[in-house]
Amino acid sequence: MVTATQARLRNPVDCEHCRVRDQALFCGVRPEQLREIARYREQQMRLRAHRQLFQEKSRPLHAYTLFQGWVALYKTLDNGKRQILKIALPGDFLGFQLGNDGLHTHGAETLTQATLCAFPFDKVLEMVSKQPAIATRLCEMSVRDISMCHEHLICATKKDAREKIAHICLETYYRVRRQSPEDYDPKRNAIFFPLTQEYLGDMVGLTNVHVNRMLKKLAADRVLTCHNRRLTIHNEERLIHIAQFDFNTLAPISPGRNIDARF
């Protein structure tokens, strides 16, 4: 179990040069403010796959901007079942959400090797209260998270197994295209996809067994295939239809840029 503080330190890099800044917390912040933010930043860190970034109910030492890699946010129940709350991709801001006890409401584990920028928690609060642009941006990102969570709630309660699988595959596909271009292969309509069937099940409330059956069915129908940590979309229109996908509530969009709502 490797925690944030045990992760090896790296040379800090300027946030303004971060390639994910368009979707990140500090996008839209002016250069002179960025310099000030840089002073808040403590360290850039790198974690291997399948490590804990922070534990459920642990005291929040840092909040993080994810630069590269996949991170799963999850919560475990008393009965041992686990719910994936969000798959964090490059540009996402992690660990800011606390419960009434001041501890993390959920845990975070890396699904791949990941690079993050850590901010001491109290400095994040300071940053937010002193820099309106950051508060506004964080607000925007939170509102987007709510939309995505609402969509997951609908997915979980109002759709059958096949539609659920279709939905999360398609959503993840679009999010990766926007937030992690290096994981996207435009020629094949494919993305790198490190989620096991067990994880997929924990995202939408199905057993790994039933996830497998649905993936088989979608493959048999020539809609998508999911093999070897690779998700390939064969019939996007059909998939959109099956998933009843709503493009208006997709992942965060960088403000000021007018982007096709689908990407």
Added chain:
Amino acid sequence: MVTATQARLRNPVDCEHCRVRDQALFCGVRPEQLREIARYREQQMRLRAHRQLFQEKSRPLHAYTLFQGWVALYKTLDNGKRQILKIALPGDFLGFQLGNDGLHTHGAETLTQATLCAFPFDKVLEMVSKQPAIATRLCEMSVRDISMCHEHLICATKKDAREKIAHICLETYYRVRRQSPEDYDPKRNAIFFPLTQEYLGDMVGLTNVHVNRMLKKLAADRVLTCHNRRLTIHNEERLIHIAQFDFNTLAPISPGRNIDARF
């Protein structure tokens, strides 16, 4: 169908005298700023029960602070099914969440008579960008909403029907105690409860028929009764256990006040 603009106007009241300010957007904002906020406020309005405050996919003219009454936020699917995203109670801020198309992602309808304060949407944006305290507060409220939504997601996917009903009844009970004291009867451990079994089903993904069966079972077990727009908790400890309730992710807490996490 009565919309915001058709609602009859009332004499504005000062937000700083609003009795729900402890949980509301403007709590923690200093008096001189409140005066400025008051200038942004357009109107106080009152709606009867079962009216649309705003429609799904409509253009957002206002955002609202709910002063009094219950409002359901919902989203309808292509197949006609409906998901309740949140039951808004006094102090909640509504209508701020937009999709990529700039339109409301969900609809809002009153469950009871309701009193609201309407802010022109563009002025809300102005307010947020100019007043760091408000941006921070909105951020805080959004993060709380995410927590609650996460909890609903867990409830929907990882709990059986009885646990689901137990969960939403208990959560609503606590939220009403904090946000709408006049709907709370401490002597009987009871609250005013305008939700029909159909609404309960739409909140957690059950049919009204099955909701009814579970309510019957919980009543037979002497845990709670739900009759005549009144929810009574008979065995709180047992209910907490059944629902596997997590007090850390409960409704917004007013900052600066140190409150028992349970209320």
Added chain:
DNA sequence: CGACCTTTTGATTGGCGTCAAAATCTGTGG
């Protein structure tokens, strides 16, 4: 190569949805 994780397939079970109908509650107007 061997241990472990992940995927795959089949048989069986059960919880919740669906359909239907009766009972009860609520509000409205005569």
Added chain:
DNA sequence: CCACAGATTTTGACGCCAATCAAAAGGTCG
């Protein structure tokens, strides 16, 4: 105050989707 329509609650019978249990096959990594 009563009559009536519509909404909501209640109960029963039946069917199906997904969970559960079990086991084999394939992949991955030390």
